[in-house]
Amino acid sequence: MSRPLPVFIAPLRLCEMRTVVAGELGLDDMDRLAEFLSDQEGEVVLSLSFDEDERGIPFAVMTLDARLRLVCQRCLGPWEMRVRREVRLGFTREPGAAERIAEHGYEPVVLERNELKLRDLVEDELLLALPMIPKHEREDCQPRLGGGEGRDDESPGRENPFAVLAQLKGRREH
Numbered sequence: 001m002s003r004p005l006p007v008f009i010a011p012l013r014l015c016e017m018r019t020v021v022a023g024e025l026g027l028d029d030m031d032r033l034a035e036f037l038s039d040q041e042g043e044v045v046l047s048l049s050f051d052e053d054e055r056g057i058p059f060a061v062m063t064l065d066a067r068l069r070l071v072c073q074r075c076l077g078p079w080e081m082r083v084r085r086e087v088r089l090g091f092t093r094e095p096g097a098a099e100r101i102a103e104h105g106y107e108p109v110v111l112e113r114n115e116l117k118l119r120d121l122v123e124d125e126l127l128l129a130l131p132m133i134p135k136h137e138r139e140d141c142q143p144r145l146g147g148g149e150g151r152d153d154e155s156p157g158r159e160n161p162f163a164v165l166a167q168l169k170g171r172r173e174h
């Protein structure tokens with residue numbers, strides 16, 4: 001009984017209308033996220049409440065709820081993670097305004113055009129919610145037979161999707 005969501009949204013217009021967009025998105029066509037998942041079953045339940053604050057900053061409170069099936073980086077077994085996240089997004093068309101928006105407690109979203117793909121926005125937030133190194137608690141972890149203790153392979157340098165993740169996180173923190 002998932003409700004259909006628009007593929008594209010026009011955040012500034014939605015903020016003027018002070019409206020709510022809510023529904024479910026499948027994880028199965030999020031290509032960047034797919035690199036981290038053991039399978040892409042399931043969906044993310046989301047809602048966005050658009051509004052303008054007293055300074056006239058267009059913003060949305062976005063909530064996400066999803067179960068992600070990740071791969072434990074120690075034993076390479078499946079590891080399920082519940083993501084529940086609430087973020088306050090501040091929208092602007094001007095790159096120079098991002099800093100001011102961040103100062104008021106929003107995560108800035110600089111719009112290159114009036115519309116953006118809702119899925120991209122959601123996928124970014126799910127990526128940001130991932131731990132840098134997903135792994136089981138010790139007692140739940142089952143290193144492969146013959147592999148001894150298993151390795152905590154945190155060495156940089158190899159081609160590793162988590163390096164890409166680190167870049168994304170770094171970019172958002174400014």
Ligand SMILES: [Zn+2]
Nearest residue numbers: 072075136141
């Ligand atoms: Zn494990």
